Amino acid sequence: PSQVNFTLKYQKESDEFRVLLFGDPQSRNQEEIGFMMRDVIGDVIGQKAAFGISLGDIAFNDLSIYENHNRAVALLDIPWFNLIGNHDLNFDAADRKDSVETYKSLYGPPYYSFDVGSTHFVVLDDVHYDGDPKDGKRGTYHTELGATQLKWLESDLKLVPTSQLVVIMMHIPLKNPEGDSMGQNKGDLVDLKEYFRVIEKHPHCLSISAHTHFQEHMFLGKESGFNGAGEHHHFNHATVCGSWWGGLDDEHGIPHTTMRDGGPNGYSFLNIKDNQYTIDFKAARRSPEYQMNIYVPIEVANAEVTNTEVLANVFAGSQKSKCEMQVGNSKWIPMELTARQDPDYLACKTAQDKLPKTAGRALPAIIDSPHIWVAKLPAGLPVGGHMVKVRTTDMWGRVHEECEITRVV
Numbered sequence: 001p002s003q004v005n006f007t008l009k010y011q012k013e014s015d016e017f018r019v020l021l022f023g024d025p026q027s028r029n030q031e032e033i034g035f036m037m038r039d040v041i042g043d044v045i046g047q048k049a050a051f052g053i054s055l056g057d058i059a060f061n062d063l064s065i066y067e068n069h070n071r072a073v074a075l076l077d078i079p080w081f082n083l084i085g086n087h088d089l090n091f092d093a094a095d096r097k098d099s100v101e102t103y104k105s106l107y108g109p110p111y112y113s114f115d116v117g118s119t120h121f122v123v124l125d126d127v128h129y130d131g132d133p134k135d136g137k138r139g140t141y142h143t144e145l146g147a148t149q150l151k152w153l154e155s156d157l158k159l160v161p162t163s164q165l166v167v168i169m170m171h172i173p174l175k176n177p178e179g180d181s182m183g184q185n186k187g188d189l190v191d192l193k194e195y196f197r198v199i200e201k202h203p204h205c206l207s208i209s210a211h212t213h214f215q216e217h218m219f220l221g222k223e224s225g226f227n228g229a230g231e232h233h234h235f236n237h238a239t240v241c242g243s244w245w246g247g248l249d250d251e252h253g254i255p256h257t258t259m260r261d262g263g264p265n266g267y268s269f270l271n272i273k274d275n276q277y278t279i280d281f282k283a284a285r286r287s288p289e290y291q292m293n294i295y296v297p298i299e300v301a302n303a304e305v306t307n308t309e310v311l312a313n314v315f316a317g318s319q320k321s322k323c324e325m326q327v328g329n330s331k332w333i334p335m336e337l338t339a340r341q342d343p344d345y346l347a348c349k350t351a352q353d354k355l356p357k358t359a360g361r362a363l364p365a366i367i368d369s370p371h372i373w374v375a376k377l378p379a380g381l382p383v384g385g386h387m388v389k390v391r392t393t394d395m396w397g398r399v400h401e402e403c404e405i406t407r408v409v
Helices: 030-044 063-074 101-107 147-157 192-199 302-307 343-352
Strands: 016-022 051-054 080-082 112-116 119-123 127-131 140-143 165-169 205-209 216-220 232-236 266-273 276-283 292-295 309-314 322-327 372-376 384-393 399-408
Touching (some): 147 192
Parallel strands (some): 119 165, 205 232
Antiparallel strands (some): 112 119
C-alpha cells in the first residue's frame, strides 16, 4: 500500500526499566512449543518488563508454527518484539528479498528502531540469504548486513544523542568462530568494520545476539577493528530451547536441553537506568541464585589433594568477572579463566550417545566453554569432609556464591 495509517497513544515511560530477552525459541512443532510454555513461559509469567524480544530463530524452518508460538508468548502479557534468524527464512526462495516474506507478513520489517524512555533500540537483520537452492537442497546463508541496511543504520543513529544508551540486537553474533551445531557457517560479520564505523561515535552502546546455543560476553577492541573509546560489549545470549530441546527428559517430561557450553537453557533481563545497564541471566525453572555449577571429585586421595582441580562453570561469567575459591575457613584462592569442556555435559552426551535414539534428541558436539574457572585444592587438608565454596563477582560488582562437598580419604 502507498499508505499505512494508524493512531498513536500517549504512554508515560521511565528511564529505568527492564527488557526480557529470549534467544532462539526455535520450536520444530507443537510439542516443542509445549516444552517452551512449561519450561520458560510458565517461569516468566507475572514478572514485569517494559517489553520482551525474541532474538531470532523463532521457528526451526517450519514457519507454520508462528501462530501457535505467538499465542504462547502472548501469555506473558507484555509488549513483544521480534527479529529474524536463519531458521526463519523461506529457504525455497530465489533471493534475499523473497526469503523474508513469511516473516514480514506476521512480524513486520526485518530491521527497524524504536525508543523506550531514554534508550534507543535497533533491530538488525544480519542473516544474508544467498539464495539459489538447487537439486532439492535449501538455499544457504552467511552473516552480513549489506550496504542498504548499513546506510539506514547510519542515518538512524545520526538522530540519537551520543549521551544516550543504544542497544543493537541481531541474530548471529558479530564474531562467530564456533559456527553452528555442525561447525558450519563460521566467521565474523562480513561488514564488521563498516558496522563499527557507524556505531563508534556512540560510547554507550551494547549489542546482543543469540544463534550459537551457548552464552558468551565479548569485549571487542582495536584487535577486532573497533576504533571507538574503550571496547564494544557484545552479548551472545543463551537460548530458550537450549540444545534444541535435546537430551533425556527430566522428571517433568521436559528434555534437560543443557547447552554445549554446559550452561542451562533460560532467559535474561536487561536492566536499564539512564545510559547504564546490567544483565541478569535466569536458568529455566531454577532459582535466580543458581548462577554456576562447581565440579570437584566426591572423594580425593590424600596424596592427590594438591593435584586435584576444582572447576566452576559460571553461566553468565565473562573475562571481566572474578572467581575465587575457599575450602572450609581457609583464605580465598584466585581461580583462573580457562577454556574447558564442561564435565557434566560431556558425561551426559557420552552416556546418551550409547542409548537408542528413542531415548531423546541427540545433544550437539561439546565446545570449550568460555566461562569456566579453575583452581587446585590447597595443601594441608586433613582427612574428612570439606566444603568447597566458589565466589564470583561479575562485571557490575555483583556477587554470587555456590558450594560443593568433597572428602579427603
